[in-house]
Structures are given as C-alpha cells and as structure tokens.
Amino acid sequence: MNIRVIITKLLTQALASIGINSDGVPDKDIDLEHPSDINHGDYACNIAMRLARKIGKNPRSLASDIVANLPQHDFIEGAEVAGPGFINFYLSNNFFSSGIKEALKAGGAWGSVDTLKGKTVLVEHSSPNLFKPFHIGHLVNNTYGESLARIIKNAGAHVITLSFPSDVSPGIAKAVWGIMHYGWENELDIEKLGEAYVAGVRAYKENEDAKKRIDEINKNIYLQKEQTKEFAIYKIGKELSLDHFLHITKLLGSHFDKLVFETEAETVGKEIIRQNIPEVFEESDGAVIFRGSKYGLFDNVYINSAGFGTYLAKDTGLLKIKFDNYSFDESVTITDIEQKQHFELLKKSAECINKEWAKKSRFLQHGRLSLTTGKLSSRDGGAPLAIDMINSVKESAMENSRASGGKLTEEYAQQVAIGAIKYFIAKVSMGRNIIFDMDKSLSFEGNSGPYLQYTYARCLSLIKNANFNYDIYDFNVPDNWKATLVERLLYRFPEISERAVIEYSSHHVANYLNELASAYNSWYAKEKILDGTNAENYKLAITQTVANTLKNGLYLLGIDAPDRM
RNA sequence: GCUCCCGUAGUUCAAUGGAUAGAAUACAGGUUUGCGGUACCUGUGAUUUAGGUUCGAUUCCUAACGGGAGCACCA
Numbered sequence: 137m138n139i140r141v142i143i144t145k146l147l148t149q150a151l152a153s154i155g156i157n158s159d160g161v162p163d164k165d166i167d168l169e170h171p172s173d174i175n176h177g178d179y180a181c182n183i184a185m186r187l188a189r190k191i192g193k194n195p196r197s198l199a200s201d202i203v204a205n206l207p208q209h210d211f212i213e214g215a216e217v218a219g220p221g222f223i224n225f226y227l228s229n230n231f232f233s234s235g236i237k238e239a240l241k242a243g244g245a246w247g248s249v250d251t252l253k254g255k256t257v258l259v260e261h262s263s264p265n266l267f268k269p270f271h272i273g274h275l276v277n278n279t280y281g282e283s284l285a286r287i288i289k290n291a292g293a294h295v296i297t298l299s300f301p302s303d304v305s306p307g308i309a310k311a312v313w314g315i316m317h318y319g320w321e322n323e324l325d326i327e328k329l330g331e332a333y334v335a336g337v338r339a340y341k342e343n344e345d346a347k348k349r350i351d352e353i354n355k356n357i358y359l360q361k362e363q364t365k366e367f368a369i370y371k372i373g374k375e376l377s378l379d380h381f382l383h384i385t386k387l388l389g390s391h392f393d394k395l396v397f398e399t400e401a402e403t404v405g406k407e408i409i410r411q412n413i414p415e416v417f418e419e420s421d422g423a424v425i426f427r428g429s430k431y432g433l434f435d436n437v438y439i440n441s442a443g444f445g446t447y448l449a450k451d452t453g454l455l456k457i458k459f460d461n462y463s464f465d466e467s468v469t470i471t472d473i474e475q476k477q478h479f480e481l482l483k484k485s486a487e488c489i490n491k492e493w494a495k496k497s498r499f500l501q502h503g504r505l506s507l508t509t510g511k512l513s514s515r516d517g518g519a520p521l522a523i524d525m526i527n528s529v530k531e532s533a534m535e536n537s538r539a540s541g542g543k544l545t546e547e548y549a550q551q552v553a554i555g556a557i558k559y560f561i562a563k564v565s566m567g568r569n570i571i572f573d574m575d576k577s578l579s580f581e582g583n584s585g586p587y588l589q590y591t592y593a594r595c596l597s598l599i600k601n602a603n604f605n606y607d608i609y610d611f612n613v614p615d616n617w618k619a620t621l622v623e624r625l626l627y628r629f630p631e632i633s634e635r636a637v638i639e640y641s642s643h644h645v646a647n648y649l650n651e652l653a654s655a656y657n658s659w660y661a662k663e664k665i666l667d668g669t670n671a672e673n674y675k676l677a678i679t680q681t682v683a684n685t686l687k688n689g690l691y692l693l694g695i696d697a698p699d700r701m
Numbered sequence: 702g703c704u705c706c707c708g709u710a711g712u713u714c715a716a717u718g719g720a721u722a723g724a725a726u727a728c729a730g731g732u733u734u735g736c737g738g739u740a741c742c743u744g745u746g747a748u749u750u751a752g753g754u755u756c757g758a759u760u761c762c763u764a765a766c767g768g769g770a771g772c773a774c775c776a
Contacts, residue, residue, distance in 0.1 A: 172716070172723075182719065185756070195756075219720040220757075265776070306775060398776095423774050433772090434704080440774040447776045477705065477771045503707095504769075536739065552739095564714060567706080569769070571713070580739050582725040583714080590739050598736055635717080647715060650724075661732085661741040701739085 139627075140168050142211060143179055143225055150205040156187070170628070177216075177224030178624055184221040195221025227624070229613045233674070235627040239681045246681075247688045249634045253292035258458060259285040261470040262385055262392075263300040266377040267311035269330045270384050271519035273472065273505050276570065279561040280502045281470040282390045282694040283642040288468075290692060291637040296462060299392045300454055301381065302447075303374055304399050309354035310336025312370050313346065321369050326380045329373060330521075358444050360399070384522060388554060389694050396457055402445040405453025408489065409438050409445075416488040426485045433481050451482050455493050466496055468640070473501040473567065500640060503569035520574070529553035529578055536580060537701075548698050552586050555695040559585030562693045563646035583650045585695055588686055591653040592697045594660070595683035602666055604676040614671035620663075621655040622678055629685050633692060642693055649689045656682045 144166050171180045184199035191198070199217040206215055211231035218224050239246045261281020264270060289295040302308075314332025315321055317339070339346035353366045361367050385392070409417050409424055417424050422441035426448070428434045438449045445453070458467055471479070479499035487494035507519070530546075530553035537544035544552070556578045563583065564570055571577075580586040625648075632648045656679075665675045687697040 167717090169717070169719085171720075173720075176720070180719085185719085189756075222720070263776095302776065421773085425773065428772095432704080435773065437774040442774080444774090446774065450776090471776095473706075474770055475776080478776090480705090480771095501706095506769090533739095540739075542737090542739095560713095568714090569707080573713080576726080577713070579713095579726070582739090584725080584739085586739060587725095590737080594737050594740085601736060639717090643715080647724085654724085657740060658742085660736085664735055666736050700737090 139211060139227070139231065140179075142209060143168055143181070146206050146209060146212070147181060147183060147202065147223075149207055150202045151183075153205045154201050156191070171222075171224065174621065174624060176218060176222070178227045179225040180218075181223045181225070182221070184217075184223060188221065199223050227619075229617055229619055232619050232623040232627065233611075233613045236623070236677050236681050239626065239629075239684065240677065243684065244688065246684050247629045247633045247692075248290050249292065249630055249637070251291040251634055251637050252288060255293040255466070256296065256462070256464040257288050257293045258296050258298055258462060258464050258467040259288065259470070260298040260300055260468065261285070262381075262390060263302065263471075264377075264381045265302045265305070265307060266374055266381070267308045267329055267333055269326065270381060270522045272522055272525055272572070273519055275388075275522045275525070275557060276502055276505050276561050277470060277472065278385060278388050278390060279558045279694060280500075280566050280642065282388065283558075283562055283645075283692060284468065284470065284500075284640060286692050286694060287633065287636045287640075287642060287645070290633055293465075296393050296464070297391065298394045298396060298458075299381075299385075300396050300398065300401070301378065302450075303397045304357055304402060305447075306350070306354050307333065307337075308370070308373075309350050309357060309366075310340055312336070312353050312357070312366050312373065313339065313350045315369050315373060316366065321372065324372060324376055326376065329377060355442070358402075387526070387550075388558075389696070396454055398447075398450045401450045401453035401457060403453065404456050405449035405451070406439055406445045407453075408456050409449055409452060412489055416485060426481065428481045428484060431484050433477070433484060436478075436481060438485075448478065448482055448485070451479075452486065452489070455486055455497065459490075459493060464496070466498060469497070469499045471499070471501055473503055473569075476501045498640075500566065502566045503564070505570050505572055508571060508573040525557065525574075526550070526553050528574075529556055533580065533586070544701060548701050551696045551698045552580070552589060552701055555585030555589055555690070556580060557585075558693060558695050559588070559646060562642045562695075563650070565643045566641050585690075586701070588649050588653050588690060589695075589697055589701055591656060592683055592686040592690070593700045595656070595679050595686070596699050598665055598679055599676060599683070602672070602676055604673070604680065611673035611677045614669075614674055617671070617674070620659050620678070622652070622659050622682060625652050625655055626678070626681055626685060629689065632689075636692065645689055645692050649686060649693075652682065652685060652689075 147166055166181060166183050168179045168181055171177055184202060185195045188195040188198050196217055199221045203215050203217055203223055211228055213226040213228040215223055215225050262274060262278040264274065285295050285297050311329060311333040314336035315324060317335060318332060320328050320332065336350065340350050356364045356366055357370050417426050417438060423437045424439035425435055425437050428436060436448060437446050439445050483494050483497060483499065530549045533549045533552045534544050560577055561570060632644055636642060636644050665679060666672060690697045
C-alpha cells in the first residue's frame, strides 16, 4: 500500500479520536510533503496549521493532540510536532527495506507509474529544417523532446513519436541556388550544404538577379516541377539532409515512428484553410489571413499572395493529418520559445476549425540557447553544429580518462559526451533560456551527466566484486541499523517520475538523480560496503537499487548508463 | 508602441504558498593502507526595488527598473 495513503489514514483516525470527523477533513485536504530539510523527517503535514483557526486552537497544541492520538504502524518510526505546527513523520527500517525489495523485483520497470495508463500520446519534436545543419539549438529540442516522450511512456501511455521536417521553404530555395552557384550538384555533402545556404541568403539580400532566380526556384520546388534542374538538385539535397538528420538523432537515442513532410502538410493545410473562408479565414491583400486580433492575438498570413502556405498553413495541415491518421488522447509539440505566440495563434485558428483539434493539442516551448564566448562556432559563423560539439566533448572525455590512467573507448566516450550535453540541458526547467559556455558549462564533475554515469559504474563494479545476485532478495536489515539518506531518497523515485509527467518536465528527474548519487557517494566514502559482516547483503541491495534507479532515471532523460567508463 | 516570458551566491541552475532559500562551479583549506579520487569533507557567498493578499511569499496580485521573445506574406 502506498505510504501516503497509510499516513493519511492514520491522520484521519487521529483526527476522529479528538472529535474532528472525516466529513470536515476530506483526505485531499491532508497535504503531505517532503520537508525541504530531510532532518525534519520523511513526510510533513500542515493539517494542524490549516485547521487551527477554524476550531480556535493554536496550531502547535492541535498538532500535539493529533500526534498523541496517532495509531501505531509498522512503517512509521515516529511522529513529532515541529516549527509552527508541522507534524513530521519518520519512516521505519521495515518500510525502507520492503521498498528496496519491491524496487529490485521491478527491475527495469522500477520507477514506472500508471498516470497515463491506456492513453495514446503523439509526441512531435526535433523537427529539422532540411538543408540547414543540425545545430545545438536542435540538440536542446531533441533532448527535451526525447526525454518527454520517454517520461510519458514511463507513465503507461502508448507513445507515437513524430518529426515534421521542413522540406519546402524560401530558405531551401536559397540553399539550392547556392549549390547551383558553386556547381556542387555532383559532389554535395553536409558541409557544402551549409555553405550553399549561407551564400544563398547573402545573394538574396544583395543581388537583385539572384533574388529573382531564387524566387523562381522556390516556386518550382513548391510546385514540384520535376523537369527543372533545381528540382533535381533539391531532391539530392533533401535526401542527403534527411540522412544526416536521421543519423544524428539516432546517435542521440531518438527514433521516429512517423515523418510528416511540410510539402504534404502544405497541400492539406491550404485545402482546409480555403474550405474555411470566410467563417474562419479571410482574404486580404491577395493573401489568406487569420484575424487573431479578434481574440487578443495578432493577424497573420496563412496563405501568401503567391498562393503558397506559410508555416501556419503547414502546421494547420499537420494537425489535420494527425487527426485523420491517428486516434489519440493528446498531441504534444515541442518547439523553441520564439514560436510561442505563433502557436497560440495556430491553436486559436484550429479551435475555430474544429474544437477538438485545440482541445487535444498541447504546444510546449523550451528556452533559447545563447552562447557566451566559446572556442566552437560553426563554419558559417552561426550556431555550432551538434556533431562538432559532440566530437569536441568526446575528445575531452578521452583526454580526462587518459590523464587519470584510464582507457576510455570511443563508444563509451561518446556515451559520456552525449550524456554530459543532454544532462546540462535536461536539468534546467523547460522554458527557461539556457546559457551555454562551451568551455565551462560541460563539466564532468559535480552536478553533471558523467557524475551520474560514474556513480552508476561504481555501483556495478562493487556488485561485480561481491558476486551479489539481487534476484535472491536474501537480505535483512542489520541489527541497530540507522536508515541512511540513500534509503530515504530511493523510495521517492516513482513520485518523481509521476511529477515529471504531470508537469511535463524532465528537470525534476535530473535533480533527483543528482541528489541520490550525491547521497550515495557520501555514504560510500564513510561506509565500507564489502565488510564481510551480515550487513553486507543489505548494503549491496541498497547499492543495486541505486544502480537501477540511476539507470532507469538516466533513461528518462535520454541518457545511456554505460557499465564502465 | 502593444502583447507575452524571465530577474535567486562572482558564474550556471534548484526550491507542489511552508520551517535555517538547496546544488554545482569558482575561491580557501582538508580526506587514502577500504570496494573506481570524474569521489568525499569544511568554509566564504544570493531572492532587483516598493507596496498588497496570507498564520506564513523566491513563489500569488499591482507598479517601477533590468533582460529576452513575438507583433502580415521566413520557419
């Protein structure tokens, strides 16, 4: 039985025996929280403070009355009144050890919850602009998106992952112009693609003829004029770009069940928009617009005067594609925060077309990534490329290892590098801007991905040395055992993953894992685990549970836990 | 100009309206015959300002100041 339910029940009984009946105090009014300072106990309840005035007693004396009337329970070591009238509960060794047994039995499922059991959720993230390189901004999106997909799945939902590559836009026309300008059509690679894009952007601004030509290219791509030279080049570039995207997202641990391209969504979007003139959309200056200003938002163009859908039309089309092809409870879209207001507009227009579309869609934004001085910058002077960043961090991971006499393999170094980068992002609550200092931010020490990976590898090494087999569950709490901070944190893991899914945020998991690893390392420093006494098995069981928690928790962040590093 | 988001140690981040505001990093000093020192321990150091709501405010409300984003044919 859930420990919160047990404590709530005990409190209700105590209240009843001092004459406060359960009608006046519904269970939901009994707030149980973990005290911010763990020395204050495992759970704290503020019920006395909330009731005191109502029944004309002072909070502390009411709290004492409640404590005096609490029934005994095997899982509760004791309760006391503290501070302004809190009732603090201390859990017992029996509770902790039975929790550890449960956790070990659950194995890979330890930490999973059933908050979204039976639901289907679409998660759309990491949508790339094809022809533009995958840079560190995409890393941010991928980190949060992948982590959320895993957190939602961990809560029992069926998750379908989608990505929405932009394969048609004026920017792409610029890149195609650049490729033709340099004559690279037969020797194209991902670096040249980036350079071609930059050249196209510059030419569009500075050269009138180039501008005209680019507009023509854009039109031919939108209209899919297969016989033109630019369309042939476009197809080569699109394929190359898409391969790169799939390669790098796979490296990062992501898989997409479905790719919906903008070309498809644009067609679908324009159709549904035209069908909704004039009820929802209206014509203005040759374009089709949505009057967001009627709803406190702003007006914007959905189909431009040349007859092409803007990204608002594309996203409208994507919504229709989602609802036509899948049956789901919620669709979650993760983008950069600069699109926040645009998605509010999109949601409002979607609501006008079909109420269900808006009701079942959730648009989440993560913060922007800004760079301080760093040694890395991309070849075109813009944001550093993801792949360069990973390689650079990987190199310093290997250097670190060599310096301490280890020999980290490429494969492990890569897991450490990706773990360092992803953790740095995932530990920050989504929505806040992230400031990146290439040289300093990605530390391998302290509150970092590698710190957690290191702790995990250390646990495994210990277990291996001891030949401990946790499938046996052959352990008992040693006599005179004083519960450690580690045990007092371990049982909270499912609460954390539940909070992560309720708030749709991964950073609670990251902070929890850091707290746990830190508690374990402190304990490890002063406690000999393999001490040859009959306490050894219990200490190993704790170690194994820490390892499982770290592994499962890192998984929720999209980070691998290598068995050694 | 209008709308939205954000202001916490030198720096990067935490804190379901709760108790003495937590970490990491940086800085100063320390820990090993014992299992992985990318570890552990000690110390210094912060809620932008002014009101309000509340038993209680970093958190909610109002204003000012400071930073970011959006505001018609880019995504």
